[in-house]
Amino acid sequence: MPGRTAARQAQPAPGEAWMARRGWQPFAFQREVWQAIAEGRSGLLHATTGSGKTYAVWLGMLDALLARHPPGRGAEPLRAIWLTPMRALASDTAKALAQPLNELAPAWTLGLRTGDTPSAERARQDRRMPTVLVTTPESLTLMLTRENAREDLSQVEFVVVDEWHELIGSKRGVQAQLAIARLWQFNPALVAWGLSATLGNLEQAMEVLCHPGAEGKAPALVQGRIDKTLLIDTLIPPDPGKYSWAGHLGARMQQPVVEEIAKSGTTLVFTNVRSQAEIWYQLLLEAKPEWAGHIALHHGSLDRATREWVEQGLKQGTLRAVVATSSLDLGVDFLPVERVLQIGSAKGVARMMQRAGRSGHAPGRPSRVTLVPTNTMELVEAAAARWAAKTGRVEKRTSPEKPLDVLVQHIVTVALGGGFAPDAFYAEVTSAYAYRNLTRAEFDWAVTFCERGGESLGAYPEYHRIVHGEDGMYTVQDKGVAKRHRLGVGTIVSDAAIQVKFLTGAVIGTMEEGFIARLRAGDHFFFAGRLLEFVRVRDMAAYVRKATKNKGTVPTWQGSKMALSTELSDAVLEMMQNAAHGEFAEPELLAARPMLQTQQRLSKIPTPRTLLVESYRSREGQHLYVYPFAGRNVHLGLASLLAWRLARLQPNTFSMSINDYGFELVGAAPFDIAPVTSQALFTGDDLLHDVLASLNSTELAQRRFREIARVAGLITPGYPGQPKSAKQLQASSALFFEVFRKYDAGNLLLNQAEQEVLSQELELSRLSETLARMRARAVDFAELRHPSPMSLPLMVERFREKLTTEQLSERLDRILRAMEKEEA
Structure with missing residues (x-):
């Protein structure tokens, strides 16, 4: 008998046996995940892209489900939910999960539910939910609006959030937190796991996702360490030059990029914005007309059928290259992809690593990303990005702090999905990490706002969305409210x-x-x-x-400017310090050497311990250049703040320009720069007051309020076939904004708009930290005879606002000729 028991124990679990039949050997981290799941623990798995994260979690959950519910003739009810941030990823994930499921539990069903799911399939699921459901945060929230939500979802035992790093820092992540808190309320024994490849704050990321611990079981943090080679190199321009500005090297890199694609297998060419993707697609076709039909374009504005055709071509290896934006960042499995080219800086270490992982997307295969600089400073950034990736300096992602618009939406969702009792629901909401500091007064305000529309909307029945019944439960009674709410579920808000x-x-x-x-x-x-x-x-x-004319204006979409992350900024300064000491060991620094040496000769090179400040006089006025290396969002706030503080000392009118490395202030009249070089203006005293005074904060808050009003359900995008225009939505939100300001000054959604402007658009906390860092550094001051290599790009940024391309080219030619003449 003991011998038989030992033999039975020695048999591998069904999931491991399934892998063995394919000749696969589990990694140590996969076994670690299986053990944690068997113990009923939630957790976070952090492992390299393409290393087997999906099967690590899925096979562990499948083993647990098979042990609890031996497969019979019929399908089990809904037992597992797999959340993904993208529809395309949902489809790929469903195929991966189906392989072991079909073999180990053929009677169990697997379904896909996203915005693309046909209505007939949705109706089929409504009659009987599949055993496993792959879906998105929005679709899960819609399921929570159904009256029988508890009945449908109470038997869910596992929930997985894929690409957790992509969701955690957004309101979509908060939406997922609230939905999972609801599932935990339905089933306190629920186990939740997150999957991620690029996160710098793993413990906190796990805490955000995982419940404090069902039955006192601490969540597990598993880090998958496998031999996955990450190659990061740079396509060095033939002649970077001494001076360069944004886009200066871009088209000049056309031929080198074409040559790299020609000698590689399937290649992904990443750009940061859609307009740049359009430009590079044209550049490739211009150089190689015969590639028409063999290269493609992929970004979020393209028709769904076009995007699916491109994705299929990548999977089958029939496309030579695809020019893409972040629309292909996430873990869709494109095995044939051999190379990734990144045009310009990725602006963050995590983003660069994520994109690198699109190549060699399988255990044991190397991932390679080649950086293609569009200006000389991006050569320095490329060296910095490789060093930061090698030393593990990856960006942190943090959850938004109690966004009340998402809470207001969730209150109506739960009221629709069977209703709620306030005390129990407050406990449930505050179990979600984003709302751990939500006060009862704030919660009660949000409930009252949903019930009566706050102080100013009480006379309008359409804003009385929930009703307090005699049984103490809040529910939705109005069918029109229910319909509008279901159409507006979600937190993704963009220009119409x-x-x-x-x-x-x-x-x-x-x-x-x-x-x-x-x-x-x-x-x-x-x-x-x-x-x-x-x-x-x-x-x-x-x-x-x-068009028949060979001339065009490339469209400029919103969000075209990504800010440099703190981690990458710090790494760039480390590289600059090497150059200041005459060390040019990296090939990128060697290529940037003429520019860096010219910068040192005409001015100074900034380092982690110094703050470079430059001054220059021209016919335009007095120029002041400051280089905190804090990213463009922070520099916008800093430039406005310092201009306001300078003008308060001495009346003046300033124009400004910013980039990721610093900012320029141009005074119409001469001004004293001593308050800057003495660091007197870098004080953090009265910072909030000064920032609000230096900007049109009301206008910024009103623009931000449009998004909040949309998420909170005050304005709706219209009905299918009858969408509202951006102008209608903006007018509606502006009206609410003014009404609340005049008649409901304590409205917490107004406060949220102001806080989001400060925290997200101006990054107030980062601005405060930057001022402290600026005070801690020694000021390196340089009086310029003519613009330095670092100041010229800031001048170009300002010129672009008022000069045509032709005028800009002529102006730069004159400046560069004058510089070279003086240097000679």
Whole structure:
């Protein structure tokens, strides 16, 4: 008998046996996850992209489910939910999960539920939920709005959040937190796991996702360590030069990029913004017309069918190259991809590593990313990014702090999904990490706002969304409120999209309404890899025809400027310090050497312990350059703050420009720079007051309020086939903003708008930290005879606002000739 028991114990679990039949050997971290799940513990798995995270968690959960519910003839009810941040990722994940499920429990079912799921499939799921459901945070929240939500979801035993690093820092992540808190309320024994590849604060990320611990079981943090080679190199420009500004080297890198693609297998070419993706797609076709049909474009504005065709081509290896934005950042499995090229700086270590992982997406295969600089400073950034990745300096991601618009939406969601009792629901909400500091007064305000519309909307029945019944439960009684709420569930808010169509009616994709509104009939622009001529707007569609002229204006979408992360900024300063000491060991620093030596000769090179301040006089006035290396968002706040403080000391009018390395102030009249060089203006005293005074904070808050009003359900995007325009939404939100300011000054959504402007747009906490760091550094002051290599890009940023491309080129030619003449 003992011998038989020992033999039975020695048999591998079903999941491991399934792997063995494929000739796969589990990694140590996979076994660690299986053990933790068997013990009923939640956790976070952090491992390299393509290392086997999905099967580490899924096979562990499948083993546990098979042990508890031996497979019979029929399907089990919904037992596991797998959350993904992207629809395309959901489809790939479902295929991966189905392989062992079909073999080990053929009677169990697996379903996919996203915004793309056909209504017939949704109806089938509504009648009987699958055993395993792959879905998104929005679709899970919609499931919580159903009256029988508790009945459908109370038997869920496992929930997984894939690509947790992508969700944790956003309101979508908060939405996921609240949904999981609801599932925990339905089933206190629920086990939750997060998967991530690029996070710098693992303990906190685990705490955000995992419940304090069902039955006192501490969550498990598992770090997958496998021999996964990450290669980071740089495509060195033939002649970077002494002076360079944003985009200066871009088109010059066309031929080197083409050559790299030609000698590689399937290649992903990443850009940071859609307009840049359009430009590079055109550059590749211009250099290699014969590649038409073998290279493609992929970004979020393109038609869904086009994107799916591109993704299929990548999976099958039929495409030579795809130019993409962050739309292909996440873990869709493209095995044929051999190379990743990053045009310009990735602006963050995590983003660069995430994109590198798109190549060699399988255990044991190396991942390679080649950085393609578009200016000389990006050569320094490339060396810094490699050093930061090698030393593990990856960005942290933190959860938003109690966003009340998401809470207001969730209150109506739960009221729809069976209702809630206030005391129990407050305990449930505060079990979600984002709301751990939510006061009862704030919670009660949010409930009252949903019930009566606050102090100013009481007379309007459509804002009485929930009703307090005699049984003490809050529910939704109005069918119109229910319909509007379900249509508006979600936290993704962007500029209203408008369809782009040919005159024949064929849809090409969508673009922001703000861009289309600036076009006149006959204007030309590049979109979806084509040169198009704008004809007219009718019925929420922009009609275009193929253009015959070889001239176009490349569309500029919102969000085109990513800020450099703190970790990468610090790494750049480390590289600059090496250069200041005459050390050019990295190939990128060697290529940037002419620029760095010219900077040292004309001015100084900034380092981690010094703050470079430059002054220059021209016909425009007095120029002041400061280089904190804190990213463009912080520099916007700093430039405005210092200009305001300088003008308070001595009346003056300042113009400004910013980039990721520093900022420029130009005074119409001469001004005393001693308060800057003495660091007197870097004080953190009265910082909030001074920042608000230096900016049009009311205008910024009103713009931010539009997003909050949309998430909180005050304004809706309209009904299917009857969408509201951006102008209508903006007018509606502006009206609410003014009404609340005048008649409901204590409205917490107004406070949230101001706080989000300070924390997200101006990064007030980071601004405060930057001021402290500036005070701690020694000021290196340089009086310039003519612009330095670091100041010239800031001048170019300002010139671009008021000069045509041709005028800008002429102006720069004159400046550069004058510099070279003086240097000679």
